[in-house]
Amino acid sequence: MQQHLRDRILRKLESLSDERGYQVLDYVEFLESRYAERPAPPASIFQRFGDAVEDSLRAGKVSATTISKAMGLMGQAMSVLDGVAAAGKSVASDIAGATGIGASRKPGTPEAGGPAGGAPSAPTSPATPRSGDQTT
Numbered sequence: 001m002q003q004h005l006r007d008r009i010l011r012k013l014e015s016l017s018d019e020r021g022y023q024v025l026d027y028v029e030f031l032e033s034r035y036a037e038r039p040a041p042p043a044s045i046f047q048r049f050g051d052a053v054e055d056s057l058r059a060g061k062v063s064a065t066t067i068s069k070a071m072g073l074m075g076q077a078m079s080v081l082d083g084v085a086a087a088g089k090s091v092a093s094d095i096a097g098a099t100g101i102g103a104s105r106k107p108g109t110p111e112a113g114g115p116a117g118g119a120p121s122a123p124t125s126p127a128t129p130r131s132g133d134q135t136t
Helices: 003-014 018-035 044-061 062-101
Strands: none
Touching: 018 062, 044 062
16 A cells, blocks of 8 residues: 555544544455455564454453553553563673573584683693702
């Protein structure tokens, strides 16, 4: 859909009540089911959950005003959860990056300077005393 057409539809929707907005939504969903040329962009898990709650409230004959208020509160909660999810992903990627130092090495192959277990090997020859070291 062209951006100009989308903007024009949105301007017209702004003047309608919530009840009329739900009628428009029903009609758009009907048109989508019959004439969609391509699949709709996938909704996030939070959007799908919100849609399911909204549909359940509508099926239960709850007033449009009450649904609107409930969905407003859910929208705020979902934006908080989106922020928490983004923060969790960031922390997880930071941890993965910090522990991924040896990630390119295959398991069981020795690291540089050490045996297969990864621990550095002990010196095989006795250390020579340095000048100033006392020996007994």
